[in-house]
Amino acid sequence: MSAAPQKAKAGAEKIEVIVSAVVPVNDLVTRFEFRRPDGAPFPPFSAGAHTVVEMNDAGRTRLNPYSLMSDPADSGTYAISVRRDDQGRGGSLFLHRNVKPGDRMTLSYPVNLFPIDLRGRKHVFLAGGIGITPFLAMIAQLEKLGARWELHYACRNEALASYADVLTARHPGKVRIYYDDRKQAIPLGDLLDGQPLGTHVYVCGPKGMIEWVHRTATEHGWPDDNVHSEEFLAPQPGQPFEVRLCKSDMTITVGENESLLEAMERCGVDAPFLCRGGACGQCETDVVEHDGEFIHRDHWLEDDQQASGTKIMPCVSRFVGPTLVLDR
Amino acid sequence: MSKFQFPKSIASRPVYGTLAPRPGKAHLMMADAEGAEALLDLAAQDAGLMGKAHILYIPRDTGQTYTDRLRALEPAQLYVGPSFDAALPRLRRVLSDAHMGLQVYLAGTEGLMGRAAAEVTAAGIPLGAVQTEHRGSVARRMQCVHCKGITEDVTTDPFTCSHCGLNLFVRDHYSRRLAAFQGVCIDAEDPGNVPEPVELYK
Numbered sequence: 390m391s392a393a394p395q396k397a398k399a400g401a402e403k404i405e406v407i408v409s410a411v412v413p414v415n416d417l418v419t420r421f422e423f424r425r426p427d428g429a430p431f432p433p434f435s436a437g438a439h440t441v442v443e444m445n446d447a448g449r450t451r452l453n454p455y456s457l458m459s460d461p462a463d464s465g466t467y468a469i470s471v472r473r474d475d476q477g478r479g480g481s482l483f484l485h486r487n488v489k490p491g492d493r494m495t496l497s498y499p500v501n502l503f504p505i506d507l508r509g510r511k512h513v514f515l516a517g518g519i520g521i522t523p524f525l526a527m528i529a530q531l532e533k534l535g536a537r538w539e540l541h542y543a544c545r546n547e548a549l550a551s552y553a554d555v556l557t558a559r560h561p562g563k564v565r566i567y568y569d570d571r572k573q574a575i576p577l578g579d580l581l582d583g584q585p586l587g588t589h590v591y592v593c594g595p596k597g598m599i600e601w602v603h604r605t606a607t608e609h610g611w612p613d614d615n616v617h618s619e620e621f622l623a624p625q626p627g628q629p630f631e632v633r634l635c636k637s638d639m640t641i642t643v644g645e646n647e648s649l650l651e652a653m654e655r656c657g658v659d660a661p662f663l664c665r666g667g668a669c670g671q672c673e674t675d676v677v678e679h680d681g682e683f684i685h686r687d688h689w690l691e692d693d694q695q696a697s698g699t700k701i702m703p704c705v706s707r708f709v710g711p712t713l714v715l716d717r
Numbered sequence: 718m719s720k721f722q723f724p725k726s727i728a729s730r731p732v733y734g735t736l737a738p739r740p741g742k743a744h745l746m747m748a749d750a751e752g753a754e755a756l757l758d759l760a761a762q763d764a765g766l767m768g769k770a771h772i773l774y775i776p777r778d779t780g781q782t783y784t785d786r787l788r789a790l791e792p793a794q795l796y797v798g799p800s801f802d803a804a805l806p807r808l809r810r811v812l813s814d815a816h817m818g819l820q821v822y823l824a825g826t827e828g829l830m831g832r833a834a835a836e837v838t839a840a841g842i843p844l845g846a847v848q849t850e851h852r853g854s855v856a857r858r859m860q861c862v863h864c865k866g867i868t869e870d871v872t873t874d875p876f877t878c879s880h881c882g883l884n885l886f887v888r889d890h891y892s893r894r895l896a897a898f899q900g901v902c903i904d905a906e907d908p909g910n911v912p913e914p915v916e917l918y919k
Contacts, residue, residue, distance in 0.1 A: 510841050582742055584817040587841015610741030610818035612846030 399661045400441065400452075401497040404431070406467070408492045414470060418519060418551045419485055422459075422468045423496065430464035434499035436526035437619070440467065441497040441665060446483045450654070453480035454621050454666050456522040456593075457499055460529040467496065470551060472519040478623055478646065500663050503593070503619035505530065510587030511537040515575060515602055517594020518544060521551055523619065524593065528560070539563045541580065543594070546570040577602065581609045591617045621666030622686055624648035627707045633714040634658060635677055649703035653717065660703060660717060667705035674701050674715050681710010719751035719852040724918070730889040731831065733851040738763035742818030745811060746792075747833045749775040749801070751853030752825025753783035759822060760790045767792045771811060773804050775829065801832055808833065812840035824850045828858035828869060831896030844893070855918055860897040861885055867897055873914035875903045884911045 406423035413419050425431060434457055444451040459468035474481045488494070505512060505527055512531060514524045521542055531538045540560075544550035546568055556564045567573040581590070590611070592602040599618045606616045626646045633640045634653065643652040650672055653660045663671040667687035676699050685695040687702035694700050701708070701715070723732070736759040744766055748756050753774060760767050770792040776784060784797050798804040821837050823830040830849045838844050856870040866880025874887035878900065885900030892899065904911050 508841075582816060582818055585841075586812060586815045586817060586819060588817050608740055610739065610820055612843050614843040614845060615817070 399659050401500050401663060403443070404496045404498060406494050406496050408488055408490050408494060409466070411488060411490055414551045415549055417549060418470055418472050420458075420468055420470045421484065421488060422466055423494070424466060426493070431467055432498055433464060434461055434526075435501050435504055436461050436530040437503035437505060437523050438499035438501035438526075439503075439523075439621070439664065440469070440499050441663075442469070442480075442484070443495040443497075444480060444483050444488075446479065446487075451478075451480045451483060452662075452665055453623075454664050456503075456526070456619075458522040458525040461526055462529065462533060467499075470519065470522050474623075478626075480623075497663075500669065502664060502668050503591070503617065505591075506589045506615075506617065507534075507536075508587075509536075509589035509615075510585055511539075511589070513580065513584060513588060513590045514538065514540040514542075515577075515590060515592040515594070515598070516540065516542040517592075517598040518549075519551065520592075520594035520598075522593075524591070525552060525556075527591070528556075539565075541565050541567065541575045543567045543569065543573075543575055543598070577605050578609065581606055581611060589615045589617060593619050596620055619668065620688065621664065621668060622688075622705045623666070624651070624705050625686065625707070627684065628709055630681075630708050630710070630713065632708070633712075634717045635714055636717055643707070648705065649701070649707065653703060658717065662704060665704045667702055670702075672702055672704050674703055674717050675699065676701055676713070677716050678712060678714040679708070679710065680712040681708055683708055719754050721851065721855050721918075723851070723855075726889040729891045731827070731849075731891060731893075733830065733849045736822050736824060736848050736850045738766050739820045739848070741820035742769070742816065744770040744820045744822065745773075745815070745837075746770055746822040746824070747773040747804075747808065747829065748823070749825035749829040749853070750777040750779045751783075752823075752829065752850070753779070753787055753852075755824035755850040755852050756822070757783075757786060757790070769793055772796065773798070773808060773811075775799070775801055775804060775825075801829055805836070808836055809840075812836065815840070821847045822850075823847065825852055826854050826856065826870075827851065828856070828896065831858060831891075831893070835893060835896045838893075857887065857917065858897045859885065859887065859900040860892065860895055861900050863902060867895070868900070871900075871917075873916055875911060875914055876900070887917065 407426050409424045410422040439454045439456045441452050441454050455469035459466050471481050471484050473485045553566045592599050599620050631642050637658050641656045643649050661671050663669040670689040684707040686705040736755050767790045771794040772792045773796045823833050856872045859868045859871045861878040864881035868879040875884050883902045884904050886903040888899045890899040
């Protein structure tokens with residue numbers, strides 16, 4: 390058994406917070422700042438960590454992970470920046486439309502699935518769009534350590550380049566911005582080749598960008614251990630399907646617009662989770678029996694595990710077929 | 718035949734693989750004695766590799782057996798030196814000038830691979846990205862855990878520490894930092910009661 394204390398409920402421990410500021414950054418992105426009601430310091434976090442924000446959206450509980458972008462040295466504030474996704478499942482829209490300064494909310498303790506490798510001699514950050522958020526915390530942490538870093542930040546255009554002005558003003562020699570509408574692109578191959586031994590590269594952005602960086606780094610002879618990425622997946626809607634949960638002894642139906650994990654929670658099953666975005670591996674569940682096709686969408690299971698039909702990550706993956714029995 | 722299959726052991730003991738060409742911007746190869754055979758096999762797999770290769774080679778007791786064959790591979794740079802310590806300043810200089818995309822290939826004795834791997838990882842390449850292939854002698858580089866002295870090329874168990882003279886038992890417990898196995902006094906409780914030394918792996 391692990392020495393870690395046994396938790397009563399799934400997910401990380403929770404923190405009650407008050408929204409201290411809601412700051413529009415541009416047309417799509419808003420920053421939300423939180424403090425604790427009793428003025429107590431927040432638990433410390435390492436740069437790259439995320440928190441799961443709990444939202445009560447007219448009786449429906451939404452749990453969305455967001456990277457903490459605030460300075461890890463500032464224990465009085467947690468801050469996240471949220472990009473409004475008009476086609477998304479509604480979490481970001483809820484935050485943008487309904488959350489006001491003074492509101493009480495619940496966050497999870499920070500969990501870090503995207504830490505800085507502090508053995509690195511140098512750290513190269515590659516951000517795409519709202520993928521800038523974890524790097525804001527990383528830059529703050531590395532500046533205090535006096536460590537070497539540089540940021541290459543690709544944005545759609547100047548108006549949507551969140552924090553680009555602040556970053557370039559503060560760190561003029563270390564930040565390069567690339568604008569899509571000016572046909573600028575990160576010169577990835579050249580960047581990778583010129584780095585001193587012991588450099589680590591970190592990428593956060595759209596799926597295509599993350600795959601591009603991993604593939605190019607491998608082609609240029611970079612060890613996998615020196616390439617870090619984080620992408621939270623939002624669960625995708627799909628055909629409703631039925632699941633038999635044998636430990637809980639119940640059969641539930643996963644609706645079109647909810648994830649398997651959310652359906653289990655709705656039915657009172659205390660299923661484990663941390664990131665809710667297919668990255669952390671916490672919700673990995675054994676498949677007892679199945680007749681149908683899995684739609685695996687996670688970054689956790691290996692390809693052969695996904696193909697084997699013996700595991701599923703309920704936070705993002707779905708199933709199409711008449712029979713699915715899980716060991717939960 | 719220069720290959721030896723080490724018996725399965727504790728997790729601390731290093732395991733070695735077979736060198737294979739990997740994509741990279743530059744290729745650093747270091748070998749001693751029969752380790753040259755692993756580099757010759759490697760070159761045979763990818764003719765393009767040697768044009769970007771820097772070979773550091775320590776022939777030890779193989780003399781001229783392999784040096785001409787290595788030269789015939791036409792590596793970008795070939796250094797042939799008398800000992801690992803003689804080659805060390807060059808190795809460190811190569812690593813300090815290197816960029817990401819460097820591939821590292823080590824072959825030969827455990828002592829050479831361990832010492833080179835320690836230098837390479839200290840320079841920032843993760844151990845998992847360093848390729849190794851054992852060839853030749855199974856002699857070990859041992860650290861006396863009592864006096865901390867290193868005895869190179871130990872071939873028997875137990876053996877006598879070349880620094881403090883204690884009778885040492887050869888353990889599989891390995892230090893990556895020191896690139897040495899640990900030797901522990903075998904007759905501490907009953908001085909003089911030392912088993913007859915046997916050749917390693919016999």
